[in-house]
Amino acid sequence: MTAASARLLLLGTAGAARRLAGIVAGVAVAVAMLIVLLGTYLHMPDRDERTAWQVLVGERLETSADGTTTAPDPTTDQMLIASRQDYVHGQLVTVTAAAVSPATDVAFPHGLEPLVPGQFYASPAVADMIDHLPADQFADRYGELVGTLPDAMLRGPDERSVLVGAPWETVASNPNARVQPGFDTVGQRYDVTTYRVILAIGSIAMLVPIVLLISIVSQLGAAQRRERLATVRLIGAGRRAVAGLSALEMGAATAAGAVLGVLAALPLRAVASTLSINGAQSFPADLTPSPAWVIATIAGVTVLGAAVAWWQAYRDDVGAPGASRERAEKRVTGWRVTTLGVGLTLFAGSAWVANTSPAASAAAAVVLIASFAVLTFGIIIAGPWLTRAVSSAYGRVAARASAVVAAGRLTRHPRSTFRSVAGLVAAVFIVSVFAGVVSSVRAITVPSEEPGMLSLDVVLAHADAAHADAMVAAARDADGVERVVVGYRPGDPDAAGVVMDAQDARAIGATAVPDAAAVMVDTFAMLWGTSLDVDAQAPVPEPADGTEGLEPAVVMAVTDGSPAAIERARTALDIAGDRSLAPTSRTDAAAGGAADITQELAVLAYIGMAIAIGISALALAVATIAAALERRRTFGLLRLAGMPVAQLRGVVATEAAVPLASTLVASAGLGFLVAWILVITLGNGLEFTWPDGRYWVALVGSTALAALAVAASFGTVRRSTEIDSTRFE
Amino acid sequence: MADALISASGLRKSFGPTAALRGIDLDVARGEVLAVMGPSGSGKSTLIHCLAGVLAPDEGTVTIDGTDLTSLSADARARFRLERIGFVFQFGQLLPDLSARDNVALPLLMGGARRRAAVATADHWLGRLGLADQAGKSPGDMSGGQAQRVAIARALATEPSVVFADEPTGSLDSLSAETVLEAMLEAARESATTVVLITHDARTAAHADREVIVRDGRLSGAAAVAR
Amino acid sequence: MDKLPALLGLMSDRPTHGYDLKHRYDEVFAAGRPLAFGQLYATIARMLRDGLIVTAGAEVAEGPERKRYEVTDRGREHLRAWLRTPDDPTPALQTNLFAKTVLALMLHDDAEELLDVQRASHLAHMRALTSAKAAAPLLERLAIDHALFQIEADLRWIDLTGARLTDIRKEIHHG
Numbered sequence A: 001m002t003a004a005s006a007r008l009l010l011l012g013t014a015g016a017a018r019r020l021a022g023i024v025a026g027v028a029v030a031v032a033m034l035i036v037l038l039g040t041y042l043h044m045p046d047r048d049e050r051t052a053w054q055v056l057v058g059e060r061l062e063t064s065a066d067g068t069t070t071a072p073d074p075t076t077d078q079m080l081i082a083s084r085q086d087y088v089h090g091q092l093v094t095v096t097a098a099a100v101s102p103a104t105d106v107a108f109p110h111g112l113e114p115l116v117p118g119q120f121y122a123s124p125a126v127a128d129m130i131d132h133l134p135a136d137q138f139a140d141r142y143g144e145l146v147g148t149l150p151d152a153m154l155r156g157p158d159e160r161s162v163l164v165g166a167p168w169e170t171v172a173s174n175p176n177a178r179v180q181p182g183f184d185t186v187g188q189r190y191d192v193t194t195y196r197v198i199l200a201i202g203s204i205a206m207l208v209p210i211v212l213l214i215s216i217v218s219q220l221g222a223a224q225r226r227e228r229l230a231t232v233r234l235i236g237a238g239r240r241a242v243a244g245l246s247a248l249e250m251g252a253a254t255a256a257g258a259v260l261g262v263l264a265a266l267p268l269r270a271v272a273s274t275l276s277i278n279g280a281q282s283f284p285a286d287l288t289p290s291p292a293w294v295i296a297t298i299a300g301v302t303v304l305g306a307a308v309a310w311w312q313a314y315r316d317d318v319g320a321p322g323a324s325r326e327r328a329e330k331r332v333t334g335w336r337v338t339t340l341g342v343g344l345t346l347f348a349g350s351a352w353v354a355n356t357s358p359a360a361s362a363a364a365a366v367v368l369i370a371s372f373a374v375l376t377f378g379i380i381i382a383g384p385w386l387t388r389a390v391s392s393a394y395g396r397v398a399a400r401a402s403a404v405v406a407a408g409r410l411t412r413h414p415r416s417t418f419r420s421v422a423g424l425v426a427a428v429f430i431v432s433v434f435a436g437v438v439s440s441v442r443a444i445t446v447p448s449e450e451p452g453m454l455s456l457d458v459v460l461a462h463a464d465a466a467h468a469d470a471m472v473a474a475a476r477d478a479d480g481v482e483r484v485v486v487g488y489r490p491g492d493p494d495a496a497g498v499v500m501d502a503q504d505a506r507a508i509g510a511t512a513v514p515d516a517a518a519v520m521v522d523t524f525a526m527l528w529g530t531s532l533d534v535d536a537q538a539p540v541p542e543p544a545d546g547t548e549g550l551e552p553a554v555v556m557a558v559t560d561g562s563p564a565a566i567e568r569a570r571t572a573l574d575i576a577g578d579r580s581l582a583p584t585s586r587t588d589a590a591a592g593g594a595a596d597i598t599q600e601l602a603v604l605a606y607i608g609m610a611i612a613i614g615i616s617a618l619a620l621a622v623a624t625i626a627a628a629l630e631r632r633r634t635f636g637l638l639r640l641a642g643m644p645v646a647q648l649r650g651v652v653a654t655e656a657a658v659p660l661a662s663t664l665v666a667s668a669g670l671g672f673l674v675a676w677i678l679v680i681t682l683g684n685g686l687e688f689t690w691p692d693g694r695y696w697v698a699l700v701g702s703t704a705l706a707a708l709a710v711a712a713s714f715g716t717v718r719r720s721t722e723i724d725s726t727r728f729e
Numbered sequence B: 001m002a003d004a005l006i007s008a009s010g011l012r013k014s015f016g017p018t019a020a021l022r023g024i025d026l027d028v029a030r031g032e033v034l035a036v037m038g039p040s041g042s043g044k045s046t047l048i049h050c051l052a053g054v055l056a057p058d059e060g061t062v063t064i065d066g067t068d069l070t071s072l073s074a075d076a077r078a079r080f081r082l083e084r085i086g087f088v089f090q091f092g093q094l095l096p097d098l099s100a101r102d103n104v105a106l107p108l109l110m111g112g113a114r115r116r117a118a119v120a121t122a123d124h125w126l127g128r129l130g131l132a133d134q135a136g137k138s139p140g141d142m143s144g145g146q147a148q149r150v151a152i153a154r155a156l157a158t159e160p161s162v163v164f165a166d167e168p169t170g171s172l173d174s175l176s177a178e179t180v181l182e183a184m185l186e187a188a189r190e191s192a193t194t195v196v197l198i199t200h201d202a203r204t205a206a207h208a209d210r211e212v213i214v215r216d217g218r219l220s221g222a223a224a225v226a227r
Numbered sequence C: 001m002d003k004l005p006a007l008l009g010l011m012s013d014r015p016t017h018g019y020d021l022k023h024r025y026d027e028v029f030a031a032g033r034p035l036a037f038g039q040l041y042a043t044i045a046r047m048l049r050d051g052l053i054v055t056a057g058a059e060v061a062e063g064p065e066r067k068r069y070e071v072t073d074r075g076r077e078h079l080r081a082w083l084r085t086p087d088d089p090t091p092a093l094q095t096n097l098f099a100k101t102v103l104a105l106m107l108h109d110d111a112e113e114l115l116d117v118q119r120a121s122h123l124a125h126m127r128a129l130t131s132a133k134a135a136a137p138l139l140e141r142l143a144i145d146h147a148l149f150q151i152e153a154d155l156r157w158i159d160l161t162g163a164r165l166t167d168i169r170k171e172i173h174h175g
């Protein structure tokens, strides 16, 4: 076929420009997203490589039976390093303490000057906090700020990290400290695999709506060109030539869309870099794949677009005119539900295995992710069957003419009608799973005063005999501290808890305190209880002999509850203490838990799904227009016979609404079922609760977009059935 | 004409530069079967579209049973067509996704009939056209002649005042054409429905009470008309 | 074919000699079967007798029978009535209708109208046959069908002729 005839067939078509614009826009949005996901995926290891200096890789210090450590003497070729998590106003700060000899040969990363005790480097985010907070709430903990950590040492711009110079003896007394010849440069990649898998699934989830969109748009192209192509076929063009034409057109459009998408990725990157991934936002460079990858993406998407269009055109070849009597689709059967059943069985099975035998959990996790994909796929396979089942039932009871017409179409073309809404349905499934899982975690993320638990006003610090008095004194001096409580290590080393004054025990929040002068209170359980186990009971204090002769184990400052007072108490306790662990409140205990990461994933999931829903809505709009054009003669006849346009619109709307309604409810239900399975098998007694507002926003949003998409076709429905534009013989 | 159901005068209609109708006066009596003949492109289809209120003529008036169609809005004409007019075309007028029964019931439903009543009426008309055993079939599984009879059942099921048929048997062989036509006219005559029938075929026209010939957008054979 | 009106038609645009008349007749209508002189003069005699033509005086020049004939008003009337009378569907129809059409075109008469008249007449026949057929037993229906197809063939020919009138007119006036 010559270029001239190809141009005639492709571009001469009415509406071709609009159709191609649709595909260009859809592909551009999806490719922009894809590029950012790909960049994130590729640079995920870099992020951790940059923070390798925080990782402790050296020899542990020798620890004797009674818990005291022996450190080597300072030398110029070694350093001591320890790290801990600090809290300030509900934020986590990673503190790395390094101790070097005065004339050390140990190189600090990226040319930083070696630190002397009392100096520290802070990441820009921490430096910013220091600027905004009084020193006695935060900066005093570390000493003198002598510089900022360069980007090359940070995961992302919002990373809160400090590198503190500490005296050799201080670090040497920390049981977690290591002896290293220098800072690590390789890093460890614990969580990266999970994140990369999630990003990979995200990219695939992004490809699904693209493929649907391309397939639907080429169907529209076929509908618009049907007569023309039929003539070309009659003249003798082969089926392959016609499919080739379609592939050519769609390849060009997807290529244009992909290039636009790469451009759109630039501003998108700025937005995406503000999202928190694995605990930190990203530098734009972390979201930018290399030029080779960008070119590969453009080429891949273009080939995908052309291939989908080719297959679409090849499969529902128009044939020569006259030969094309509209065929009903091959009947869909209940067998289509089997994929879904297999997916669900695999999913529940692997979740159970992961829960019951920790040894097999790594393999089970892979199966879990795979079965999740099978489930998503199963929904798309089962959709037409459900559509047919619901619409044939609907057809029997339908009373309005528009409903009868729509039900007839749905019953005979469940595949193509469902395909228009498949993207939305799959997106809603994934959103439902995430929402279900996240909701259960959310249940423990906001701590509240609970009877028997550590009062939220209390800051708890570990202490030993050497530091306790100074700590008590420092805490007393801090503004807003109302009482300072000391807990003593009991004589019986197996006993859980610390001994303290009964009045003190009440002051820190203990309930059911027995009538004794001294009581034993499990402060560990009071602090961590519900953040580790929702079913945890408040510990019950027991009578004790008294605090005489016991060594102090914890010092607790009861504050007036204001954030400033809490931070002041924390800073005071920290400076006076042995610096190995940060003073903690119950609010911090909750903030540092699994909730953060799950919430982070939920944000990513919602954003990804918002885009998937957007593209799917575009696909629905295109599919609805295609269906209207394909049936312009039928619709025109109905109008001729006196059907008002409003009823025709009713037909089009019903044809989208029925598959959407029947499968959307089912897929949301299935999503919650999957979330429930996850929560009860993996969640260590988490409770499954109703999802939060974002979920309902996503649901209402997709319904509204679907309605908008259908409404967008109304103009075409009216115009294409205008009696002047349709001739009846 | 004393008892004219359809009365058109001075009809003119152009499509851009093409003048499809150039002044047509025509009366059709109640219950009459009128054949409209004429060469291809002479304006026959345009004429019946104007008579049926599908197209609005540029000039002239069309009155059906006292209602001046040319003074009605497009929506009102659609309503009028739904209630008072039936159409039969050469082919491809059935909804491929609906059974024969639902196809026939459709205009009744559009008119607000209840589903059960509409289906009963549809079955009655399918029976009258000899299709009682085909009611559940879809049009794709029917022969051309059967499909045409379904279309006729659909046109007649609303008991319209007039049925416009554009080459209703144009794509059928002689015998099917004759059976289909006879079935249609018999049903129409029984219910005193007026039929305006476009045909190229003299044997089809011979079933009519009268014929008019359209040539270049005008009626010719005035002698025949006056007779 | 009815030769009398055909000859009458050929004479009616201007006075003609017998020889000339035969010549023109053979050219237009004879199609390989020339008109015998005997038949020509017999017909002329009949027309003279019925007052459809009169002698317009002889040209004295060469040859014996160089009489010129001229069509009378009565003759014209006869011709017009013939043109306007539809023929019954018989095998002779084609030749008659052909003659009528050609003559109408020659005389600048409305050929379309005469075709319409013929069409209407045929359709009336068909209509009668069709309604007879409705009540007839099957075997008789077959016979009626045959008749209907015969008439239909005529009608198709009429339609085709009608569609070609412009071309035929050109050929007659310039050919």
Ligand SMILES: Nc1ncnc2c1ncn2[C@@H]1O[C@H](COP(=O)(O)OP(=O)(O)OP(=O)(O)O)[C@@H](O)[C@H]1O
Pocket (backbone or CB within 6 Å): A724, A725, A727, A729, B015, B016, B018, B019, B020, B038, B039, B040, B041, B042, B043, B044, B045, B046, B047
């Ligand atoms: N929608 C339209 N747009 C432009 N021209 C039109 C339209 N409908 C009809 N015409 C023109 O008007 C003229 C009459 O068309 P019409 O369809 O009425 O003819 P017809 O007698 O029905 O012909 P046929 O026997 O082939 O069906 C033709 O020249 C046709 O091209």
Ligand SMILES: [Mg+2]
Pocket (backbone or CB within 6 Å): A729, B044, B045, B046, B166
């Ligand atoms: Mg037509």
